Amino acid sequence: MPIKKLFVAFLITTVLSLPSTVKAQNNTPIIVQVNKPIAEVQPTMWGVFFEDINLGADGGIYAELIKNRSFEFYQPLMGWKVTQNTFNEGSVLIVNREEKNTNNPRFIRITKEAAADTLGITNEGFRGMGIKKGLRYDFSVMYHQPTAGLTLHIELVSMAGKVIGTTTLKPAATVDAAWGKAIASFNATDSSLKGKLNIWFEGAGKIDLDIISLFPEDTWKKRPGGMRADMIQLLADMKPGFIRFPGGCIVEGHELSTRYQWKKTIGPIEERQLSINRWNSEFTHRPTPDYFQTFGLGFFEYFQLAEDIGASPLPILNCGMACQFNTAEVIPIDQLDTYVQDALDLIEFANGDATTQWGKVRVQMGHPAPFNLKMMGVGNENWGPQYLERLKIFSKAIKARYPDFKIVNSSGTDPNGERFDFLNTELRKMNADIIDEHYYRRPEWFLANAARYDNYPRNASKIFAGEYAAQSDHTVSIDNKNNAETAIAEAAFMTGLERNAAVVNMASYAPLFAHIDGWQWTPDLIWVNNLQSYGTPNYYVQKLYSTNKGTNVVPALMDGQSVSGQDSIYVSAVIDKNTNDVIIKVVNASANAINKVITINGAKKITPAATVTVLKSNSVLDVNSFATPEAVIPVASAVQIKGSKLAASLPAHSFSVYRIGMK
Ligand code: AHR
Numbered sequence: 001m002p003i004k005k006l007f008v009a010f011l012i013t014t015v016l017s018l019p020s021t022v023k024a025q026n027n028t029p030i031i032v033q034v035n036k037p038i039a040e041v042q043p044t045m046w047g048v049f050f051e052d053i054n055l056g057a058d059g060g061i062y063a064e065l066i067k068n069r070s071f072e073f074y075q076p077l078m079g080w081k082v083t084q085n086t087f088n089e090g091s092v093l094i095v096n097r098e099e100k101n102t103n104n105p106r107f108i109r110i111t112k113e114a115a116a117d118t119l120g121i122t123n124e125g126f127r128g129m130g131i132k133k134g135l136r137y138d139f140s141v142m143y144h145q146p147t148a149g150l151t152l153h154i155e156l157v158s159m160a161g162k163v164i165g166t167t168t169l170k171p172a173a174t175v176d177a178a179w180g181k182a183i184a185s186f187n188a189t190d191s192s193l194k195g196k197l198n199i200w201f202e203g204a205g206k207i208d209l210d211i212i213s214l215f216p217e218d219t220w221k222k223r224p225g226g227m228r229a230d231m232i233q234l235l236a237d238m239k240p241g242f243i244r245f246p247g248g249c250i251v252e253g254h255e256l257s258t259r260y261q262w263k264k265t266i267g268p269i270e271e272r273q274l275s276i277n278r279w280n281s282e283f284t285h286r287p288t289p290d291y292f293q294t295f296g297l298g299f300f301e302y303f304q305l306a307e308d309i310g311a312s313p314l315p316i317l318n319c320g321m322a323c324q325f326n327t328a329e330v331i332p333i334d335q336l337d338t339y340v341q342d343a344l345d346l347i348e349f350a351n352g353d354a355t356t357q358w359g360k361v362r363v364q365m366g367h368p369a370p371f372n373l374k375m376m377g378v379g380n381e382n383w384g385p386q387y388l389e390r391l392k393i394f395s396k397a398i399k400a401r402y403p404d405f406k407i408v409n410s411s412g413t414d415p416n417g418e419r420f421d422f423l424n425t426e427l428r429k430m431n432a433d434i435i436d437e438h439y440y441r442r443p444e445w446f447l448a449n450a451a452r453y454d455n456y457p458r459n460a461s462k463i464f465a466g467e468y469a470a471q472s473d474h475t476v477s478i479d480n481k482n483n484a485e486t487a488i489a490e491a492a493f494m495t496g497l498e499r500n501a502a503v504v505n506m507a508s509y510a511p512l513f514a515h516i517d518g519w520q521w522t523p524d525l526i527w528v529n530n531l532q533s534y535g536t537p538n539y540y541v542q543k544l545y546s547t548n549k550g551t552n553v554v555p556a557l558m559d560g561q562s563v564s565g566q567d568s569i570y571v572s573a574v575i576d577k578n579t580n581d582v583i584i585k586v587v588n589a590s591a592n593a594i595n596k597v598i599t600i601n602g603a604k605k606i607t608p609a610a611t612v613t614v615l616k617s618n619s620v621l622d623v624n625s626f627a628t629p630e631a632v633i634p635v636a637s638a639v640q641i642k643g644s645k646l647a648a649s650l651p652a653h654s655f656s657v658y659r660i661g662m663k
Helices: 003-017 020-027 229-238 299-308 337-351 357-364 385-401 418-429 443-448 484-499 537-546
Strands: 030-033 080-084 092-096 106-112 119-123 129-131 136-144 151-157 163-169 180-187 192-202 205-216 242-245 312-317 375-378 406-410 434-441 462-470 504-509 513-515 526-528 533-535 552-554 556-558 569-576 581-588 594-601 609-615 635-640 645-650 654-661
Touching: 030 569, 030 581, 106 119, 136 151, 136 163, 151 180, 163 180, 163 192, 192 205, 229 299, 229 526, 229 533, 229 537, 242 299, 242 504, 299 312, 299 337, 312 337, 337 357, 337 375, 337 385, 375 385, 385 406, 385 418, 406 418, 418 434, 434 443, 443 462, 443 484, 462 484, 484 504, 484 537, 484 569, 484 581, 484 609, 484 654, 533 537, 537 609, 537 654, 556 569, 581 594, 581 645, 645 654
Parallel strands: 030 594, 242 312, 312 375, 375 406, 406 434, 434 462, 462 504, 513 526
Antiparallel strands: 030 556, 080 119, 092 106, 106 205, 119 192, 129 192, 136 180, 136 205, 151 163, 151 192, 526 533, 552 569, 569 581, 581 654, 594 645, 609 635, 609 654
């Protein structure tokens, strides 16, 4: 046979012998049926989970720049340095008035005998202080001094040792045992990523100081003593449906005495009792001995934050059990009342009017309107019969008083295994409202489990995917990266959450924030230093989902099957009844670009000019960073629909969101 004929014969044979499934799938269109909604997407569907981990609160969103402002850390001068040219025994004392003030026992006493001496204290901030040129800084201090004598000379100092802001304060004498508050504002003349604050004592005299505080003017909504605006803006931009707070493991505590107690986090900040942060010593490979919770950011502020960003609040309360990875202490059943009462009181604090005991407290804190609390988590990652025993008591008490209130129930730490199976079975027998599932797994797990909820029962307990993140290495590895591969795997998995919105009502990535110089856990959605913050590729995946939430899920099928990994493609689709758009989310998890036809059926009209927003990268290892915060971000472009057909070009390792008008 001539060579040419032989080659043609070879080609025919080869094509005919290709596996028919591969050929058929590549050419089979995806059909999106927009007039047959299969489930409502709950307004809560995509939310955020905030925990004070990785310097998330103190040193993070709480904009206080002074670390250990009331000398209550276990080492009372941690974060502070004393400078004096003449050593005078007792010139700097830590005084403990524990019998008179159990919440805030310590303060610092400065005694300066000679005006000619030099005496000052320096605060190092949380890994330094981020200072911005031209910005106003508000210094305040509580003080006590029977006779006015000392002048406080305040200085902001840059990393290079240059004074970049200064002011003076001459506190008046206080009467008897009363404490006064002195304030002074000044502008920074330069920026510094890791500044510090000096307080020099001028003249001679004696003064007691407590709650030494420094806030930038540019807090979120310009609230004095408020939150870091750039970090909160990143949350607000996501338009989250809910915010879960304050944890996480910090709810449980290493032991019960260090559990999170919301009542200790409200009211005047000087009365909020400090607690060690359980992440202080959790990981020997990432010790953070200066990690404490001052609770300047407490439950009132969390509720206010939820309201600000339009998210439903989801507080998690301790269920009478300390972290089972640590002491695993449990409170005896006959002493659980206090814990249950805390839960009932929290609902009253959030929703009650001024005639109720706890509603009145909220009103007095400046928020007359209710916070509209509708749900609460009882326990974090608790497990075992000891959890169920306590949970049932909480549920009974809460439902007795608030029958429509929803309870989020723990299914433990893992999405499978004996502990999970036990709780999942028992919680379903109890007809639990919402079951919280957590998964910290490798990207392959996320791809393989995108159909996890396809067969979950529809008319039973709802699911909260409360903590998840693809781990590029393994859970709690310090080598985990927020790279493009993990983001794409999560996007693929989330098509399964969205497709199953009939059963999955809420989902949130974890953890949310990490400070580059103070983290304990990686990966994290948003990384910050003292001045900047950036979203990871994973952040943009979350944001693409939450800002393209839609109102109803519609079928998106290939060969009559949901698209969940065939040819490495994952698809979900929603319509938005408010805008009359269909939104199609498509992940190509393969290393090859794929062209796919998507047919939109059932629309009365389709606007030919549509948009597609694509998240992709050159390498799956690509990450965002402070140097290149936008290395992997979504890019929007126009796309034309021909009749009812969309020719989708899906780049390798990409997540595409098509928004198509139907007006
Ligand atoms: O997100 C970090 C931790 O992971 C949470 O505190 C805990 O709930 C989980 O184990």
